[in-house]
Amino acid sequence: MPMKQNRILIVDDDPAILRLLSLCVNRRGWEVYAAKNGPEALRIFERDRFNLLLSDVHLGAEMDGIEVAKMLLNIEPRLTVVMMSGMPSTADRVKAAGVGSFLAKPLSLGKVAGLLESHRAHHFHDARQRILIVEDDGVQLGEYSRGLQERGYRIAQAQSAEEAIDLVARGQFDAILSDNVLPGMTGLRAIPELRRRSQAPILLMTNYPSPDLERDALLLGAAAVLKKPLDLERLDLELSRSRVSWIN
Known part of the structure; x- marks a missing residue:
């Protein structure tokens, strides 16, 4: 069975911690599966594969986290x-x-963020991540596409939110980079539609950053809001880390 990219299995017998970790990790663009004990984790793993296991050591009498990890490895x-x-x-x-x-423990959200960023940075380019760029300006679309291709990314393009939603419904992407001002639906309004179809981190670009726009974008599920014009070196870093601004 092939290993899926950006999928994590979290195991903890404390429901509150399990829920908090799952929310934090999911908001960073990971597909999350949660288990409250060792046997449940093994049952989940029988059905699917993950590339990261985050588990408490103490899981109850049946088996501890170290035993679970050995079996999964x-x-x-x-x-x-x-x-x-x-x-x-x-x-x-x-x-x-x-x-x-x-x-x-206790884990801070910063520790969890650092763990995920480190994992992404180590594995991102080897997996040749596929990025969807949504930009109606042909010059900027070409510039961003060429720059990211030179850095090893695979690129798909859309020039409207509606086109992006259609592409996401038909294919898988590892990140979505979208301008806010687009013909028809704005990038901001498209975020919920994209999130319903994909767990990929969404980075919203804008010429007109504001606290209100950033707040609304993050609440809707964006991973970050980036000011245009973009610096390609910083964009590469943002994509590889999939940074979530609300954690910082």
């Missing part, structure tokens, strides 16, 4: 594993088991 050796615990001494157990890295 036997099935999928490419899986990246990060173990969590509120007991610092558990880090030695994780290290001795050789199953992955360790994060101490």
